[in-house]
Amino acid sequence: MLVGEFSRLTHLTTKALHHYHQLGLLEPAWTDPVSGYRYYTPDQVERAHLVRRLRAARMPLAQIRAALAAVGAEREERLLDHLDVLRAELLETAAAVTSLRALLGRVEPTVHHGELPAQRCLAVAAEVTPADLGEWCAVVYPQLVAAARTGGLPPEGPCGALYEPSWFSGDGGKVTAFLPVAASTSRDGAGAAGVAVLDLPGGSYATAVHEGPCSELDLTYGRLGRHVLAAGTDRGGPVREHYLVTTADTRDPRALRTEVCWPVSAA
Secondary structure: OEHHHHHHHHOOOHHHHHHHHHHOOOOOOEEOOOOOOEEOOHHHHHHHHHHHHHHHOOOOHHHHHHHHHOOHHHHHHHHHHHHHHHHHHHHHHHHHHHHHHHHHOOOOOOOEEEEEOOEEEEEEEEEEOHHHHHHHHHHHHHHHHHHHHHOOOOOOOOOEEEEOHHHHHOOOEEEEEEEEEOOOOOOOOOOOOOOEEEEEOOEEEEEEEEEOOHHHHHHHHHHHHHHHHHHOOEOOOOEEEEEEEOOOOOOOHHHOEEEEEEEEOOO
16 A cells, blocks of 8 residues: 555554654555655554554664564563653652642741750661662661560650761762660660661751651751851761651651751750
8 A cells, every 4th residue: 555545544644654664663565666655565554553652652763673573472571661661750750740849839847956865776877879778778677676676675766867978979878777765775785687776976956847758858958958057057977867757657758757957066
């Protein structure tokens, strides 16, 4: 059939069919050497439908060619792999849209000043990159809770973490996850491999409660950091986070609450 008839069966314009021909994705079954007319067969309709959708799905040309060359289960696997990529991109885009909307309607958190008491904690410390932080936390905090339960140590406050200043400026660094326990806990009371007993020093902190997902914590850090720097009270040292409402408490990311504690000089 001529290109016009093939266009009607595939809803592809003659311009699009010519473009796919140039890309090597959908070549005519035969081209008249005299007139230059391009002819297609009914068997090519299904391939045309697939090419159109793969291009709309932004599959790279090399991957489209590989998918078209594959048959049966191999082709299906290649298509499903690309669908997984698209789903991940959609989730990232949705998260970015949600975050931007939250920024536009954001109410700045209130900054408070106060003394945090010294605390004895069960703790796990490691070198962690930002990319691995979520996975690391998903393993470490249940480990801390299990160690406390095994040792008969009731928690004395919410879980938290210490982030060294260098963690933010490079590709990660030392992170210390902790769970407060009774001050009477012995130094060798962790009772679990990889879990240590740590004494967190008390001190003066500027604090603000972040409302929402951890992916937007930079907003609260920015607000809190600007406040501290403007006051000239930054005393250095790790920033402390307290996880007041976590994913163990709610499935709504907007309901999460994280207290950010910035070390400052005493008034």
